Amino acid sequence: MLKVNELHTGYGKKPVLFGPSLEISKGKIVAIIGPNGAGKSTILKAICGLIPVWDGKITFEDSCINDSTPAKNVKRGITFCPQGNRVFDELSVNENLQIGGIYLKKKELAGRIDDVLQLFPMLKDRLKQNAGTLSGGEQQMLALGRALIPRPKLLLLDEPSLGLSPNLISTAFERIQQVNRERGTAILIVEQKVRKVLKICHKVYGIKLGKVVFDGQPEQIRHDERLRQIFL
Numbered sequence: 441m442l443k444v445n446e447l448h449t450g451y452g453k454k455p456v457l458f459g460p461s462l463e464i465s466k467g468k469i470v471a472i473i474g475p476n477g478a479g480k481s482t483i484l485k486a487i488c489g490l491i492p493v494w495d496g497k498i499t500f501e502d503s504c505i506n507d508s509t510p511a512k513n514v515k516r517g518i519t520f521c522p523q524g525n526r527v528f529d530e531l532s533v534n535e536n537l538q539i540g541g542i543y544l545k546k547k548e549l550a551g552r553i554d555d556v557l558q559l560f561p562m563l564k565d566r567l568k569q570n571a572g573t574l575s576g577g578e579q580q581m582l583a584l585g586r587a588l589i590p591r592p593k594l595l596l597l598d599e600p601s602l603g604l605s606p607n608l609i610s611t612a613f614e615r616i617q618q619v620n621r622e623r624g625t626a627i628l629i630v631e632q633k634v635r636k637v638l639k640i641c642h643k644v645y646g647i648k649l650g651k652v653v654f655d656g657q658p659e660q661i662r663h664d665e666r667l668r669q670i671f672l
């Protein structure tokens with residue numbers, strides 16, 4: 441479904457990614473792990489079109505999307521839930537969800553918002569509340585819900601567990617698995633909670649200093665002392 445081939449990019453003149461290649465097939469959950477500053481978020485930003493590709497090739501469903509924009513990618517079926525509580529603070533929960541469906545017809549949008557509220561019932565009673573007044577965990581759920589409104593084929597998730605209590609992390613991961621299972625949404629997820637993400641992913645890439653240093657099955661990391669030391 442998505443192929444990233446020898447990706448080079450960075451910020452200004454500073455290179456950050458030095459040719460990582462990765463792949464995600466339809467309906468799978470693939471994790472990207474690695475230390476702070478390794479370039480994990482940068483990979484997701486390049487895929488969704490927020491930063492330019494300097495060299496290499498990103499292919500989605502057999503089309504090259506190197507020069508695509510985030511808006512075009514949403515229409516193709518790729519949405520991005522960025523790191524940190526990226527909601528529109530001054531807008532209500534409902535308005536935040538509506539923004540997720542900016543390319544949908546009004547009729548369709550209402551149904552999509554209902555779907556998201558079923559997945560995250562805690563948002564139901566807060567539809568009129570300003571998103572900035574939600575707790576960190578609720579904001580995270582809202583951001584995830586907003587990314588799901590377009591019913592993406594591929595969801596890019598950047599550290600969905602950030603700032604959540606252990607209980608909420610488990611809930612968030614259950615929801616992510618549920619979306620994958622029930623809708624067949626492919627999910628490329630960056631996570632620092634490595635042990636937790638290894639339990640739900642089908643495949644994992646380890647990134648260090650802008651390069652892939654490991655790719656394989658989650659069990660391989662759990663059972664290899666050297667890999668455990670690097671990534672766990």
Ligand SMILES: Nc1ncnc2c1ncn2[C@@H]1O[C@H](COP(=O)(O)OP(=O)(O)OP(=O)(O)O)[C@@H](O)[C@H]1O
Nearest residue numbers: 451452456474475476477478479480481482483523
């Ligand atoms: N907007 C930016 N402008 C300049 N440099 C940036 C920018 N965003 C990231 N960088 C740099 O790019 C490198 C990789 O950053 P990135 O955010 O991809 O790391 P990461 O693996 O997601 O780390 P973390 O686990 O801390 O989120 C870092 O050295 C960072 O300082």
Ligand SMILES: [Mg+2]
Nearest residue numbers: 480481482523
């Ligand atoms: Mg990051």
